[in-house]
Amino acid sequence: MNHLDTLEREAMHIMLEVAGQFAQPALLFSGGKDSIVLAHIASKLFRPSVIPFPLLHIDTGHNFPEALFFRDAYSAGLGARLIVRYVSDSIEKHGLSEPQGKFPSRNGLQSYTLLDAIEEFGFDACIGGARRDEEKARAKERIFSVRDEFGTWDPKNQRPELWNIYNGHIARGQNMRVFPISNWTELDVWHYIRREGIELPSIYFAHEREVIRLGNRWMATNRFIQPEAGDTVLRKKVRYRTVGDMTCTAAVESEATTLDAVIAEIQASTISERGETRIDDQISEAAMEDRKKNGYF
Amino acid sequence: MDILRFLTAGSVDDGKSTLIGRLLYDRRQIFSDQLELLRRQSKARDGSELDLALLTDGLRAERAQGITIDVAYKYFSTPKRKFIIADAPGHVQYTRNMVTAASTAQAVIFLIDARKGVIEQTRRHLYIAAMMGIRHFIFAINKMDLVGYSEAVYQSICLQCRQAVEGAQGPVPLLIPVAALPGDLVTGPSANMPWYHGPSILQALEELPVVQDIPPGETCFHVQYVNRPQSANLHDFRGYMGSLLSGEIIVGQQVQVFPSQQVARVKSIRMEGVARERTLGTGIYTIELEEELDITRGDYLLRSEESGEGNTEFTAQLCWFSEKAGRAGMKVKLQQNSMLTRAVITGILHSVNLDDYSHNAAPEQINLNDLVSVxxxxxxxxxxxxxxxxxxxxxxxxxxxxxxxxxxxxxxx
Structure with a gap:
C-alpha cells in the first residue's frame, strides 16, 4: 500500500474515533495547508453526508486576506459550518495587552480565544493539523492530547497510546486536542495535495510582494509591518511555505507558480519549514514547548 | 513507496540516539537550521563538534539531563520507503514507553554495545518485543570502532544474541556490526569491516518484507461511528462507519451484530462516498443495513453463522502503566477497538521476572512497569x-x- 494511503487511512481512523467518542468536536481550520488537508480528509471520510462537526477559526486579525478568502470559500464549498472567533475580542474581554514592536505577533494570544471558544460552544475535542516533524516538542506529543481547562499540555503525564486504540475519556473542564496528521511530514502533505488535486490559497505560489529583510528572511510589508529607517524595501517574487500570521510568517524567494515547482523547491530546500518561515520559533530553544504548555495547539 | 514503522531499544549509553541521528543525518533529513542549533547545543554542553544524540531530545528536561523521558517520533525516507522511528527510552523504569512504541512497530532495532554484549536490559527489551508480536528483530552491534572492528567480538556477540532471542521466543534476528558515531554500516558499507558481507542498517530496513494487507478469514467489522446526518437529502440515512479488520463484506449478505446477535442484510457499502458491491481490503467503510436495528459504536458486524456468544471471562497479559498499584477485585474500563466495557481483574496469576523470564506466582499487587498474567x-x-x-x-x-x-x-x- 502506498504511504499516502496509509497516512490518509490513519487520519480517517483518528477522525472517526473523535466523531464516535466526543459529543462536541471541532476542526481547527485556518486556511493553511495542513488544516486544508484535514478538512479534505474529513469531507472524504463522511461522504455522502457533510462533516458532522463545525470548522473553527481563531482569527488573529493579522491573517493574510488571501487565507481568509480561501477559508470562507473552501468551507462553503464543503457545506460545513464555519465558526470564527476573534483575538481582538479576547484582548478586550481579558484586558490583554497588544503585542508591541516591529513584528507585533498575536500568535501567543490565540490561546485565550481558543479557550474562550471551547467554553462558549462546549467543545470537548479540537482536531488540529500539527505534525510531529515540525518541531521537537511536537515530536513528543500524543495523537490524543489531554488539556486541562487552561489548555495546558503536561508532557510528563501523557497517556500511552497503544496500537490504534485512542482513549478519549476526559473529565469535566478538560478537553482533547487531536492531531490526525501527526505522522505526516511536510513533503507528505504536499504530495497528498498534489495527488488529491486540493486547492490552496494563492500565497502558496510565487507572486510579487514588497518585502524587507529580516536576518536571512523576507517579511512582507503590510499595515502591521512598516519599514523603518535603515530597512531596504524591495519588490521580490516570493511564496509562503507556511501560512501563519502576517506578523510572524516570513516569505520565501521563489519562482514556483505551480504545485510541481513548489514541491521541487521544497525538496531542494536545506532549511526546515518552521526555520525558514516562522520568526516566533526563534526566540528560544523551547519556544514551542512553552507555548504548548500555555494552551497553544 | 510504503511505510515501515520501527522502534529502537537500548540503554542510554548504547548509542541509540546517535544511530537515529546518523540515519537522519546521512539521509539529509536534518535541515541546516536544525544542524546549526545542534552544533550550538553540542558546543555549550561539552564542547563537542556535533552530538547527533541531541536530535531526539525534544523537551527541556531531557536536554538538561541528557536523557529521553518519552517516546519521540522521527521521520525519514528513501526512494524505497518512508520510515517512522519510535525512539523508546532505555531506562528500566520506562517499560511502558517501550510497550507503547512496540505496539505500532513492525520491526525493532536492539542496540548492543560491542564492549559489553547482551546485558540484562537487552533481555528485558527482547521479552517485550516478542510479547508484543514484533516480526522483525535487528541487532545493531554498535561501537565496533571501540573493539578494533574485530570479527571475533562480533561473532561471539552474535552467539549471545541468538541465544537471547531464542530464550525470548522471538523471530530469527538480523545481526549487523555497526559504528554509529563514525557511521560504519549505518547507511553504507564499511571499509573497516571487510569481513562482513551482510546489509547495512538502512539496507536491512529497506528490504524487510512488510505485510499490510487485510488478514483473510472471518468477516470482522467494528462500528466506530453511526452517521445519521438527518439532512433534507439524507433524511433516513443511517450509515455504520468503521474499519474492516478481516475478511470481506458483500452487498446482500447477512451479518450478525455482536454482541446482540441480531441478524441483518447488507444494503449498501460505501468508501469515501462511492458505492461498491463488496469491500476491497482494509479500510474505512460506511455500511447501511436493510433492517433498522439498534446498533451503536463498539458493536461488531460478524459473518452471521459464526459469531456465537463471545467471552466474558478470559486470561490476558498486562503491562501495568500506572503509579497506582493494581489488585484483584479492581474495577476498570476496558477498550478494545471502539468497544468499551466495564471489567474487573478477578485474579492475578503470576508476574514475569524480566531478568530471567521466571514467574512469580500470585503476587499481591501489580506495580508500575510490571508484566503480569491476570x-x-x-x-x-x-x-x-x-x-x-x-x-x-x-x-x-x-x-x-x-x-x-x-x-x-x-x-x-
Missing amino acids: RIRTQQPMPRGEDSNTASLKQAILIDEVSNQTIAAVLID
Whole structure:
C-alpha cells in the first residue's frame, strides 16, 4: 500500500474515533495547508453526508486576506459550518495587552480565544493539523492530547497510546486536542495535495510582494509591518511555505507558480519549514514547548 | 513507496540516539537550521563538534539531563520507503514507553554495545518485543570502532544474541556490526569491516518484507461511528462507519451484530462516498443495513453463522502503566477497538521476572512497569479472538474509572 494511503487511512481512523467518542468536536481550520488537508480528509471520510462537526477559526486579525478568502470559500464549498472567533475580542474581554514592536505577533494570544471558544460552544475535542516533524516538542506529543481547562499540555503525564486504540475519556473542564496528521511530514502533505488535486490559497505560489529583510528572511510589508529607517524595501517574487500570521510568517524567494515547482523547491530546500518561515520559533530553544504548555495547539 | 514503522531499544549509553541521528543525518533529513542549533547545543554542553544524540531530545528536561523521558517520533525516507522511528527510552523504569512504541512497530532495532554484549536490559527489551508480536528483530552491534572492528567480538556477540532471542521466543534476528558515531554500516558499507558481507542498517530496513494487507478469514467489522446526518437529502440515512479488520463484506449478505446477535442484510457499502458491491481490503467503510436495528459504536458486524456468544471471562497479559498499584477485585474500563466495557481483574496469576523470564506466582499487587498474567471478567461479552487472524481482537487497554488514565496494555490469551 502506498504511504499516502496509509497516512490518509490513519487520519480517517483518528477522525472517526473523535466523531464516535466526543459529543462536541471541532476542526481547527485556518486556511493553511495542513488544516486544508484535514478538512479534505474529513469531507472524504463522511461522504455522502457533510462533516458532522463545525470548522473553527481563531482569527488573529493579522491573517493574510488571501487565507481568509480561501477559508470562507473552501468551507462553503464543503457545506460545513464555519465558526470564527476573534483575538481582538479576547484582548478586550481579558484586558490583554497588544503585542508591541516591529513584528507585533498575536500568535501567543490565540490561546485565550481558543479557550474562550471551547467554553462558549462546549467543545470537548479540537482536531488540529500539527505534525510531529515540525518541531521537537511536537515530536513528543500524543495523537490524543489531554488539556486541562487552561489548555495546558503536561508532557510528563501523557497517556500511552497503544496500537490504534485512542482513549478519549476526559473529565469535566478538560478537553482533547487531536492531531490526525501527526505522522505526516511536510513533503507528505504536499504530495497528498498534489495527488488529491486540493486547492490552496494563492500565497502558496510565487507572486510579487514588497518585502524587507529580516536576518536571512523576507517579511512582507503590510499595515502591521512598516519599514523603518535603515530597512531596504524591495519588490521580490516570493511564496509562503507556511501560512501563519502576517506578523510572524516570513516569505520565501521563489519562482514556483505551480504545485510541481513548489514541491521541487521544497525538496531542494536545506532549511526546515518552521526555520525558514516562522520568526516566533526563534526566540528560544523551547519556544514551542512553552507555548504548548500555555494552551497553544 | 510504503511505510515501515520501527522502534529502537537500548540503554542510554548504547548509542541509540546517535544511530537515529546518523540515519537522519546521512539521509539529509536534518535541515541546516536544525544542524546549526545542534552544533550550538553540542558546543555549550561539552564542547563537542556535533552530538547527533541531541536530535531526539525534544523537551527541556531531557536536554538538561541528557536523557529521553518519552517516546519521540522521527521521520525519514528513501526512494524505497518512508520510515517512522519510535525512539523508546532505555531506562528500566520506562517499560511502558517501550510497550507503547512496540505496539505500532513492525520491526525493532536492539542496540548492543560491542564492549559489553547482551546485558540484562537487552533481555528485558527482547521479552517485550516478542510479547508484543514484533516480526522483525535487528541487532545493531554498535561501537565496533571501540573493539578494533574485530570479527571475533562480533561473532561471539552474535552467539549471545541468538541465544537471547531464542530464550525470548522471538523471530530469527538480523545481526549487523555497526559504528554509529563514525557511521560504519549505518547507511553504507564499511571499509573497516571487510569481513562482513551482510546489509547495512538502512539496507536491512529497506528490504524487510512488510505485510499490510487485510488478514483473510472471518468477516470482522467494528462500528466506530453511526452517521445519521438527518439532512433534507439524507433524511433516513443511517450509515455504520468503521474499519474492516478481516475478511470481506458483500452487498446482500447477512451479518450478525455482536454482541446482540441480531441478524441483518447488507444494503449498501460505501468508501469515501462511492458505492461498491463488496469491500476491497482494509479500510474505512460506511455500511447501511436493510433492517433498522439498534446498533451503536463498539458493536461488531460478524459473518452471521459464526459469531456465537463471545467471552466474558478470559486470561490476558498486562503491562501495568500506572503509579497506582493494581489488585484483584479492581474495577476498570476496558477498550478494545471502539468497544468499551466495564471489567474487573478477578485474579492475578503470576508476574514475569524480566531478568530471567521466571514467574512469580500470585503476587499481591501489580506495580508500575510490571508484566503480569491476570484473569479478567467483562460486563459485555468480547468477540472470541483466539482462533482469529484479527490481531486487534487480542489487544485492548485498561482505563482507570476515576482518573481516566490508560493504566495497562492488555494482550488477550
